[in-house]
Amino acid sequence: MAISVFDLFSIGIGPSSSHTVGPMRAARMFVGRLKKDGLLSGTVRVRAELFGSLGATGHGHGTPKAVLLGLEGHSPRTVDVESADGEVERIRSTKRLRLLGAEIGSAHEIDFDEAGELILHRRRALPYHANGMTLFAYDAAGTPLLEKTYYSVGGGFVVDEDAVAGENPIVPDDTVLTHPFRTGDELLRLAQDTGLSISALMLENEKAWRTEDEIRTGLLEIWQVMQGCVSRGTSREGILPGGLKVRRRAAHSARQLRSEGDAAARAMEWTTLYAMAVNEENAAGGRVVTAPTNGAAGIIPAVLHYYINFV
Template sequence: MESISVFEIIKVGIGPSSSHTMGPWNAAANFLKQIRTNYSIADVKEVYVEFFGSLAKTGIGHGTDVAGMLGLSGEDFKVIDTGKITEKVEAIKNSGLINLGGEKVIPFIYGEHLILNKKRSLDYHPNGMIFRAVFIDGKELVQDYYSVGGGFIATREASSYENHCIRTLYPCHSGADVVRNIEKLGLNKISDLIFQNEESWRPRAETEREALYIWQQIKECIYKGVNKEGILPGGLNVTRRAAAWNTKLLGDKIYRNIDEWFQLVVDAEETFTTINKWVSCFALAVNEENASFGRIITAPTNGASGVIPAVLMYSQAFTEHTSEEEIIRFILVAGEIGTLFKKNATISAAMGGCQAEVGVSSSMAAGALTEMMGGTPAQALMAAEIAMEHHLGMTCDPIGGLVQIPCIERNSMGAIKAITAANIALESDPAKARVSLDQVIQSMWETAQSMSDRFKETSEGGLAIAVNVAEC
C-alpha cells in the first residue's frame, strides 16, 4: 500500500467540491499533459469531455462543468483569480471557443463538447469522466478518469498519486500501525512519528513551513468569510450568516485587518455559549466561501472544509495551546488520520455519503486536538474513533446539487462533535475502550457499501428529495 503525505490530504483547494470540482479540474490538467507528452496542443482539432453518474447528476451545482472548461483552458485553481471564474466561463459559452491549454483556440460548444450524462455511470467509480481529443490527422486520444475524493483522481491503469508512491520508513496504514511504530521508537506523540515519515517527501523545515502556510490560509479564509454578506450563488437564495454572527459577537468593536480581528476574537467573552457560537461561525465562514468558488483548505474534502479550520481556530482563540509548533503538530496528526480513511475506506461522498466527508474531517480534527491538549497517542486515536462513530451512516443529500444545504451547517456540527470527542477521550482510559479506530473505519466502509446510491451525492434521496428543488 502506498504511503500518502499529510499534505495530500490537507491542501489548498477551490470550492465548491473536491470530488466534483477539483477532481475534474485535475483530470483536465492531466489530459492536457498527456496531449503535450504524446502529441502537441497545436495538432488538436477538437476536444470533448463527458461526465457520468454522480458527477453529472450534481454537476451544475458543484461546478463540475466549470472545472472541466477552466481545466482544459490551462487555468490552475491554486492561483486563479476566483473573482473572474464566472467571467471566464461565460466567455467560453458565449463565444463557442476555448483556448486549449492557453495555447490554441478551438471550437467548444457547451452541450456538445461538454456533456453531463445523467443516465449512465462508469463501472469503476461513481465519479467517472472521459476526455477525448481529436487531432488534425484524424487520430484520437481517449482517457477515462475517476474523481475518488479529496481532489484525487485515478484511471483504470493507475492512481492519481502514482508519482508519489513512496514507502516511508515507518509505514502507517492503520491505527494499529501508528501504535506499533510509536512503541517501537519510544515516542510520546503521534506527530513525532509523522515528522519522521514526512521526511520521505521533504526536509522537516519544509514540512513545518507548509503546515504554517496552511494555517495562514485557514485564517485568511475564515476572515474573508466573516466579512462577506449577501446571497450565495446557485439559485437556492441561501443567505450568508457568518458575517452577521461575527458582528453580533464582536458588538461595536472595530478592526482594520486580520490580525486586529483575531485579537478581538481572542479577547472575547469565554462563556460556553459564546465559544460554541464562535466555533460555528468559523465553520460557516469557510463553507460559505467554499460554496461561492472561494479558495479554501481541502481537509480532506471541500464539503468538509470548515471542520478542521473551526477546530484549529478554536484552539488558537480559546485555549493555551497557541505555539507554532502546536499548530504544526495539529495539522500533521489531522492529516495522518485522514490518510487512514483514504487508504482503508473512502473520503468520497459519492462512494460513502457524508460520513466520508464531514465524518472523516471531524475524526481528523478530534485526534489532532486531543494531542494538542496533551492527550496520549492512544487518547488521540480514541478521539478520532469517537468522532467517526457518531457520524456513521450520514448521507450526502445536497439540495439542488449545491454544497449549501445541509452541507454548510453540517460542518459546524462536525466541529462541535470533534471538540466533544477530544474532551471525552482526554477524560478516558483508552485501554477500556471497546471500539478501535480501525474497527470504526471498517464499519464506515461497510456502511458505505451498503448505503443506497440515492444517498451518495446524487441528490436523489434524503433532503434533496424532501425539499423538492430542481438542480440549480
C-alpha cells in the same frame, strides 16, 4: 501504506473535492497529455462527457466550470478564484477555448460551443466509479487524436482508465517511515514508547518525503489558506451559487457575536461560526483546504482558530 499530510490536506477550490477539484485536475491532465504527445497544435475540437454523479449533479457542484478551467490549464491549487467566473464567462460568450492558456507559451485556441461539447449524462454511468468523465480531442478532419477516461474517486484524487484496467495500476506508497503505524492504538503506543508527541512523531515520518524546512513551509501555507478562508467567510454576504438561493449567514453571525462582548464566554459559538464561514466559502467556489474532503473542510480550521483565539 504510507500517506503524507500533504496528500490528506491539499489546497483547492469549492464546492466539492470529487465534483470540482477532481474534474479540473482530470481536464488539465488531458490537455497536458495532448501537449506531451505532440498533439496539442493539431487539435481543433475537444469534447467532454460527464457520467454518473458528475452528470446528474454537475451543474449544482460547478463541474462544467471546473472542466473549462482545467482545459485552459488551471490547477485547483493555483487558479485565481476571484477571476475564475470571468474566465468561464469569456469562454461561453466568445465560444473560444484556450487549451493550456494558463501556462506561459502553451496556449492553443480552438472553437468551443459548451452546449454541444460539454455533455452531462444524467442517467448514464461508467463501470468503475460514479464520478466518471471521458474527454476526446479531434483534428481538422475529425480524426480522433486522443480519448481518455478519468474517475474522480474522492478527496480530489483522480485515476485514469489505465489504472482501472490494470495496465498502469495504482500501488500503495511503500516509502519506509521512521515510525510506521496502521491504527490509532499503534500511534499512541509509539508516542509512549518513543517519548515523542504525536506532532513530533509525524514530523519524523514526513521527513521521508521532504526536508523539515519544506514541511514547515508547506504547513504554514495550508494554515494561511485556512485563515484566509475564515476571514473571507466571516466578511462576505449575499446568495450562494447553485440555484437554491441560500443566503450566507456567517458574516451576520460574526457581527452579532462581536456585539455581545466577551468572546471567551462564547468560544464554542465562535468555533461553530469558523466552520460555517469555511463551508460557505467552499459552497461559493472559494479557495479552501481539502481536509480530507471539501465537505469536511471547515472542521480543522475551526479547531485551529479556537486554539489560537481562546487557548
